[in-house]
Amino acid sequence: MLRFAARRLLLALAVALAVSAIAFLLLRVSGDLATTLAGEEAAPAEIERIRSLYGLDRPLVVQYGEWLLRSLSGDLGRSLFYPESVANLILDRLPNTAILAGLGLVIALLLSLPLGVVAAMWRNTWIDRTALGIAVLGQAMPSFWFALLLIFFFGLTLGWLPVSGTESLANFVMPAVALGWFSTPVLMRLTRAGMVEVLGADYIRTAHAKGLPVHVVLVKHALRNAVAPVVALASVQFGNMLSGSVVIETVFALQGIGYLAWEAISRKDFPVVQGILLVVALFYVLLTLVSDLLNAWLDPRIREG
Amino acid sequence: MSGAGDIVLDVQNLEVDIPTPGGMLHAVRGVSLTARRGETLCIVGESGCGKSLTSLALMGLLPAIAARRAERLSFAGEDLLRAPASRLRALRGDRMAMIFQDPMTCLNPSLTIGDQLTETFLRHGKGNRRSARDRAVALLERVGIAGAAGRLGQYPHQLSGGLRQRVVIAMALMCGPDLLLADEPTTALDATIQLGILQLLAELQREMRMALVLVTHDLGIVARIADRVAVMYAGEVVEEGSAAVVFDAPRHPYTRGLMDCIPQPGRTPPGTRLGTIPGLVPSLVGDMQGCAFRGRCPHAMPACTEPVAVRGDAEGHAWRCVLPENALERAA
Amino acid sequence: MDPIPAASAIADAALPAHAAAPMPQRRLWRRMLGNPGLVVAALVLGLIAIMAVAAPLVAPHDPYEQSLDTRMTPPAFVDAERSDPAHLLGTDNLGRDYLSRLIYGARISLLIGFFTMLVSGVIGTVLGIAAGYFGGRTDMVVSFLVTTRLSLPVVMVALAVVAVLGGSLQVVVLVLGLLLWDRFAVVMRSATMQVRGREYITAARAIGCSVPRILWGEVLPNVLSGLVVIASYEMAQAILLEAALSFLGLGVQPPLPSWGLMVSEAKEFMLFEPWMIMLPGAAICLLVLAINLLGDGIRDITAPEGRS
Numbered sequence: 001m002l003r004f005a006a007r008r009l010l011l012a013l014a015v016a017l018a019v020s021a022i023a024f025l026l027l028r029v030s031g032d033l034a035t036t037l038a039g040e041e042a043a044p045a046e047i048e049r050i051r052s053l054y055g056l057d058r059p060l061v062v063q064y065g066e067w068l069l070r071s072l073s074g075d076l077g078r079s080l081f082y083p084e085s086v087a088n089l090i091l092d093r094l095p096n097t098a099i100l101a102g103l104g105l106v107i108a109l110l111l112s113l114p115l116g117v118v119a120a121m122w123r124n125t126w127i128d129r130t131a132l133g134i135a136v137l138g139q140a141m142p143s144f145w146f147a148l149l150l151i152f153f154f155g156l157t158l159g160w161l162p163v164s165g166t167e168s169l170a171n172f173v174m175p176a177v178a179l180g181w182f183s184t185p186v187l188m189r190l191t192r193a194g195m196v197e198v199l200g201a202d203y204i205r206t207a208h209a210k211g212l213p214v215h216v217v218l219v220k221h222a223l224r225n226a227v228a229p230v231v232a233l234a235s236v237q238f239g240n241m242l243s244g245s246v247v248i249e250t251v252f253a254l255q256g257i258g259y260l261a262w263e264a265i266s267r268k269d270f271p272v273v274q275g276i277l278l279v280v281a282l283f284y285v286l287l288t289l290v291s292d293l294l295n296a297w298l299d300p301r302i303r304e305g
Numbered sequence: 306m307s308g309a310g311d312i313v314l315d316v317q318n319l320e321v322d323i324p325t326p327g328g329m330l331h332a333v334r335g336v337s338l339t340a341r342r343g344e345t346l347c348i349v350g351e352s353g354c355g356k357s358l359t360s361l362a363l364m365g366l367l368p369a370i371a372a373r374r375a376e377r378l379s380f381a382g383e384d385l386l387r388a389p390a391s392r393l394r395a396l397r398g399d400r401m402a403m404i405f406q407d408p409m410t411c412l413n414p415s416l417t418i419g420d421q422l423t424e425t426f427l428r429h430g431k432g433n434r435r436s437a438r439d440r441a442v443a444l445l446e447r448v449g450i451a452g453a454a455g456r457l458g459q460y461p462h463q464l465s466g467g468l469r470q471r472v473v474i475a476m477a478l479m480c481g482p483d484l485l486l487a488d489e490p491t492t493a494l495d496a497t498i499q500l501g502i503l504q505l506l507a508e509l510q511r512e513m514r515m516a517l518v519l520v521t522h523d524l525g526i527v528a529r530i531a532d533r534v535a536v537m538y539a540g541e542v543v544e545e546g547s548a549a550v551v552f553d554a555p556r557h558p559y560t561r562g563l564m565d566c567i568p569q570p571g572r573t574p575p576g577t578r579l580g581t582i583p584g585l586v587p588s589l590v591g592d593m594q595g596c597a598f599r600g601r602c603p604h605a606m607p608a609c610t611e612p613v614a615v616r617g618d619a620e621g622h623a624w625r626c627v628l629p630e631n632a633l634e635r636a637a
Numbered sequence: 638m639d640p641i642p643a644a645s646a647i648a649d650a651a652l653p654a655h656a657a658a659p660m661p662q663r664r665l666w667r668r669m670l671g672n673p674g675l676v677v678a679a680l681v682l683g684l685i686a687i688m689a690v691a692a693p694l695v696a697p698h699d700p701y702e703q704s705l706d707t708r709m710t711p712p713a714f715v716d717a718e719r720s721d722p723a724h725l726l727g728t729d730n731l732g733r734d735y736l737s738r739l740i741y742g743a744r745i746s747l748l749i750g751f752f753t754m755l756v757s758g759v760i761g762t763v764l765g766i767a768a769g770y771f772g773g774r775t776d777m778v779v780s781f782l783v784t785t786r787l788s789l790p791v792v793m794v795a796l797a798v799v800a801v802l803g804g805s806l807q808v809v810v811l812v813l814g815l816l817l818w819d820r821f822a823v824v825m826r827s828a829t830m831q832v833r834g835r836e837y838i839t840a841a842r843a844i845g846c847s848v849p850r851i852l853w854g855e856v857l858p859n860v861l862s863g864l865v866v867i868a869s870y871e872m873a874q875a876i877l878l879e880a881a882l883s884f885l886g887l888g889v890q891p892p893l894p895s896w897g898l899m900v901s902e903a904k905e906f907m908l909f910e911p912w913m914i915m916l917p918g919a920a921i922c923l924l925v926l927a928i929n930l931l932g933d934g935i936r937d938i939t940a941p942e943g944r945s
Contacts, residue, residue, distance in 0.1 A: 011784065018785045026797060136933075140926035142877050144884045145900055145918035148907065156908050202410040208366055209405075210425045210476070211398030224415050236787075243790025247881050261793050262885060265800045273797050277790070284788045298415070 004296055012289040019281040020071070024064050026277070027270045076275035081267050086275035090257055094279075096166055097256030100175055100249070101241040107180030108187055109234060115184075116191025116230075117223065120199060131192070135185035143244060147178040147251040164253040175252045182244060183237040190233055194226030201225075228298045235291035239284035313484045313516040314340040314363065314401075317377035321358050321540075323370060328590045332358050332371070334540040340484060340516040345507070347527040347548070348520045349563075350537035353586060356520045357406075359537070360486045363518070364403050365393050381483060399429040402477035406489040408469035412461035418472055419457030425479045437479075444475040448505060467498035474505065481513060488520045503530060524567050528552065533621075536560045539597035540589055546622030554633075556616075556624035558602045561633050596626070604628055668938040675934025681927040689743040697725065698734035700741040700894050708732045715912045726916060729899070730906060735913075738894035739920055745895045746876045746924055749810055753875035754868050756814025761821020762864060766852060768822070769829025779822060786819045795878065796887045804890040809882065813875050824867050828860040835859075862939035869932030873925045880921050896921045 034051035035042070042050075051057050055066070070077070076086035119131035154174060155163035165171050198204065199222055207221040245258030253259065257276050264272035321333035333355040340346045348356045362373045365385070378385045380401060385393065397403075405411040413421060422444070423437035431437070438457070445453035448471040461469055470490065477485060487506060491499040507530045510517040521527065527534055531548040536559065544557040555561045565580030584601035587593070596602070599609040608627045617623035669675055688695050712727040712735070713720040720727065726736040768779035795812045802808045832838065833856070841851050880897030882888030889895035891902075896917040903913035 011781070014781060015784045015788055018781070019788045022785070022789065026794065027801070136926065136929060137922075140873070140922050140929055142880045142884070142897065142900075142918065142921050142925075144881055144897070145914070145921065148900065148904060148914050148918070152907055152911055152914070202405060202407060203413040205366060206405060206411045206473075206476075207413070209364060209397055209403040210428070211394045211396065212424070212428055213394060216428070221413050221416070225413070239788075243792055246790075246792045246796065247885065250885060262796065265793075265796045265887065268800060273793075277793055277797070280790045280793065281788045284790070288784070288788070 001296060005293060008289055008292050012285050016282055016285045019285065020068055020278055021064065023274055023277040023281060024067055025060075027274055028060065028063075071275075071278060076278070077271035079264075079269055079272050081264070081269045081272075086271050089260060089272060090275055090279055093255055093257045093260045096254060097242060097245050097249070097258060100172055100179060100245055100254065100256055101238055103172055103176035104179030104183070104241050105234060105238050107176055108183040108237065111180065111184045112187035113191055113223075113227075113230070116188045117195055117218065119188070119192045120195030120226075121218075123196060128192075131188065135188050138181055138185040141181075143178060143182050144247050144251050146181060147174070147248055150174045150178055151251070166253075166255040171252070171254065175248050175254050178251075179241050179244060179248050183234075183241065187230060187233060187237065191226065191230050194229055195222060198222045198226040228295055231298065232291045232295040235287045235294070236284075239280075239287045242280050242283060311342040311344075312339055313342050313381055314338070314518070315377060315379045316363065316375060319359065319362060319375040319378065320373070321355065321362050321367065322372045322374075325590060330590050331593070332540055332589060333362060334589075336537070336540075336542050338518075338535055338542065338545070340518050342483065342516050343511070343514045344532045345510055345517040345519060345530050346533045346535065347531035348518065348535045348537060349522065349524060349527050351522060351586065354537045355540040355589075356522075356537050357488050360403070360488045360518065360520050364397060364401065364486060366397075366403070395429070398425045398482075399431075399480045400482050401484040401486070402480070402482040404470075404473055404477050404485065404487040404490045407493045408466055408473050409493065411473060412469060414461055416460075417457065418459050418461065418464070422457070422472070422476050422479060425476065429480050431480055440479060441475070444478055445472070447509075448472075448475045448478075449501070450475075466494055467502070470494060470498075470502055471505070474502070474509070478509065478513065482515060484516045484518065485510070486518045486520070489522070490519070491526070492522075506530070524563060536563070539586055541597060541625065543598065543626070544622075544624040546624075547620065550620060550622050556622070556628075556630065556633065557598075557626045558604050558628070558633065559598045560624075562601075604632065665938065669934070672934050672938055674930045675938065678927045678930035678934060681923065682931060685743050685924055685927070686747060688740050689747050692740050692744055696734075696737035696740045697723075698737040700733060700737040701892055702733060704728070704732035706732070709906065709910055709913070711910065711912055712916075727912065729913065730902060733894075735916060738899060739896070739917060742894040742896045742899065742917065742920065743924070745806070745889055745893060746879065746921070749806060749813070749879045749889075750872040750876040750928075752810045753813040753817060753879075754872040756810065757816075757818040757871055757875075758821055758864070758868055760814070761818035761867075762825050764818070765822040765825025766829045766856060766860070769826040770833055770848075770852060770856060772830075776826070779826065783819050783822050786816070789816070791816050791878065792881060795882055796885060799882060799887045804882075804888050806889065809879055809888055813878055817871050817874060817878075820871060821864075821867055824863055825860060828863045829856055832856055832859045862935070866932045866936045866939075869928050869935065873928040873932075876921065876925055876928070 034047050034054070034056050055063060067077075074087055076090070078085050079089055082089060115131045115134070119128040122128055151163045151174065154160045161174050162168070162171050163174075204217060204222055207217045212221070242258075245256055246261055247258070248254070249256045249258035250262045257280070261273060261276045263269070264276070316336065316338045319333055319336040319338075320331070323330040323332050336355070336359055338346065338348070338359075348359060350356045358367065358371070361367050362371075362375075363378070365373075367373055375386060380396060383396075385396075388396075412418075419438070419441060422441040423434065426432060426437040426440055427434065432440070441457060442453045445456060450456055450468060450471055456464075456472075461472075464472065470493075474490075485506075490506065491502050494502060503526060506517065506519070509515070519526070519530070527548065533546065534548050534551045535542045535545040536551070536557065537543065538559045544551060544555065544560045551560060552564070555564060559582070562580060562582040566582070582601055587597055587600060594612065595610040596605075596613045599605040602609070606627070613625050613627055615623050615625050707721060707724070707728050709730055710721045710724050710728045710732075711719055712725065713722070715727070724734050724736070726734075726739065729735055729738065764779045764782065768776040795809075795816060798812045799808055838851060838855055841855050846854070879888055879895065880900070883895040883897035884901045886901065889898055891898060899917035900914050903910070903917070907914055
């Protein structure tokens with residue numbers, strides 16, 4: 001387990017470094033930052049002034065090293081639009097996105113685990129086909145469209161829930177459903193596949209031969225073995241939700257980092273974009289690491305090995 | 306011999322059908338068996354003869370697509386055919402237990418040995434955690450596992466195949482069952498370990514006065530521990546009787562053929578060629594008439610295409626063949 | 638870019654050509670026709686592809702022609718009184734014919750979906766096959782690349798790049814293509830690893846075939862069915878992402894009739910004219926559904942007998 005953990009940690013560090021380089025380069029290579037900052041109509045002298053002001057005239061590697069060191073110390077630069085540091089902006093909005101993604105994940109698991117188990121138990125019956133149909137339909141719906149449908153029915157027509165904003169928990173309900181709906185199909189398919197495999201295993205027959213009640217066989221003996229890959233994927237899905245939150249938060253005008261990212265990108269507020277990219281990517285790296293370790297820990301063959 | 310009151314398991318005309326794309330597969334056809342307390346019944350036959358399905362059908366553990374029918378299926382006088390699922394679950398693991406073929410796959414990889422052992426005991430309300438643990442340790446020691454207490458916290462993958470099968474046996478015995486079904490319990494193990502496991506089963510069967518039903522394809526095992534034998538071929542029991550009688554004077558040509566395939570110390574003269582049974586097991590899909598063995602039988606005759614009645618003698622030896630009783634006796 | 642080759646290639650992929658080859662081909666056909674999901678999906682996809690290719694012939698109006706006095710005319714099935722028989726599916730907020738815009742929109746979705754799938758497919762397949770065949774250090778590098786790629790939030794990166802480079806079809810295709818190759822790589826890697834151990838690969842190596850020849854001639858044909866399945870999912874994914882980018886205003890730019898853009902343009906009128914968001918959304922849903930079902934169907938019929 002220690003060796004395994006050390007190897008994973010090393011990989012995570014390498015990926016984190018690569019990701020930070022990409023986040024840095026993406027906005028440097030894709031155009032002349034100084035011109036963008038100064039504005040298209042700025043005089044050449046003004047562009048040069050900005051170039052040296054932001055240190056954009058030095059070699060890229062030096063700029064990257066400085067940026068990385070500053071980022072590691074928590075200084076992600078200043079927003080070009082808000083009178084605030086990027087770190088503060090992100091920290092300000094991060095809790096909302098965390099609540100949203102957390103709720104979304106809970107909703108996704110509450111939907112996908114029972115559906116997957118039920119579909120596996122009644123394999124190839126109408127129950128299975130219905131669950132699969134839901135999954136297929138869910139995968140085909142654009143997330144923004146699903147969000148708009150929610151707004152139309154539950155917000156505008158029925159008036160049950162607020163359609164935009166961040167004020168109360170009620171504001172999070174529809175965005176979380178929209179976000180969770182997204183991850184449900186893949187989690188459900190995985191649960192079903194895992195359960196189908198496990199339910200055919202000899203140890204399940206043993207459990208039945210021991211006269212255990214059906215729910216004990218299902219939960220203790222089957223789900224426990226089927227759920228390991230689902231747990232791994234769920235944490236990855238949590239990362240995907242952070243990035244998928246751009247669309248959902250924008251639709252619902254929810255003040256999270258997704259909405260912030262969309263605003264910043266629309267306004268070409270590059271330090272903010274860079275900061276968010278870095279934070280989200282690093283968070284994802286961390287999640288993958290945690291999920292790998294969690295998965296290993298759930299499987300005693302890896303844990304003890 | 307034992308009296309009728311000692312009959313633990315009584316099956317009459319058990320049928321198991323499995324639908325396949327090619328038609329209905331009649332995997333078990335008209336099987337009748339009895340198992341008595343303190344007695345070992347071996348069900349013997351080639352792979353695919355329906356012996357494993359028979360044992361699963363007895364436990365009510367057939368896969369969902371398989372259909373089970375029987376004229377009678379009673380356990381210690383209780384009718385299992387009409388018993389609700391909850392009653393079956395109460396009996397399973399408590400009074401009727403089963404050991405499966407492959408100890409590598411029939412233990413749950415993510416639960417400790419201790420958890421899997423005590424679970425049966427606790428579920429059937431035999432005592433508290435402490436007594437369950439004590440029972441588990443005692444049984445593990447009894448089945449020959451050293452340092453039993455330390456094993457409780459281990460996971461199946463940390464044990465060798467032989468040890469795992471001992472754990473599986475201990476697990477089946479946790480509640481002190483009246484009937485123990487063992488489906489090829491030694492097939493997946495190394496030859497050197499097989500004998501030990503077999504002896505253990507025989508000892509435990511005597512100690513706990515259980516009815517042991519052992520399913521196997523290995524006549525050597527049968528010769529070693531069986532009190533009674535049921536020989537299955539193509540889903541039917543073709544011959545049943547006390548082990549001594551069946552081995553000494555088989556009445557069915559298939560049984561005779563099986564015997565000739567294995568060398569018997571003291572009986573098979575050195576240098577003789579061992580027998581083989583020519584041909585293949587017939588397909589069990591669709592309706593069939595007459596003796597299933599007739600295509601491979603050296604004694605086949607026109608009467609074999611008609612339904613063959615079971616014949617028997619007063620000693621409880623029964624067989625499904627039209628040949629005269631002494632037809633298979635050897636000129637010694 | 639010319640929409641015709643793309644769309645007809647999709648139609649080809651959806652409806653395999655008649656082949657005179659005897660048994661296996663015929664059995665494949667039988668299994669295909671015995672899979673209703675596959676047949677329906679292929680028909681729907683074929684229909685959409687034909688409409689996209691023949692858009693100028695099929696569309697009743699010019700999709701860009703504005704008419705400010707017939708703005709937001711609902712279709713007949715929504716409101717018969719206000720509807721206009723000249724506009725079967727109504728008009729948008731600028732009076733442009735909705736049906737024509739939807740038909741032309743299919744071109745954009747199919748084009749972007751197909752070419753993105755092509756770009757990401759080539760990258761992912763090359764990386765995956767290399768990792769699976771050579772193993773060792775190559776495999777490590779590819780795994781590292783895949784992990785890195787997975788750590789990047791797709792929507793954010795795509796939005797940022799489009800914001801800088803502008804929202805032309807080429808940019809969208811390129812960005813999505815460079816972001817969606819991971820699943821190709823993962824699946825092709827494991828498929829290649831399975832194939833690599835087979836006897837015919839050893840045989841090819843033994844008779845001295847060059848590595849490229851083995852990869853092209855022996856490995857690729859044997860991982861092809863898996864490739865087709867992934868390709869369909871990735872195409873669906875690209876279509877959904879393009880719609881999302883366009884919806885957010887950082888994808889295909891107006892006045893092009895991208896379905897995502899149409900939803901975005903309609904959303905402020907959602908309360909009174911909900912059909913305006915329903916129609917383009919349903920169109921995306923239908924197209925993606927058809928592509929996904931086609932992928933599922935191909936997976937099912939190419940799976941070995943008895944497995945599903």
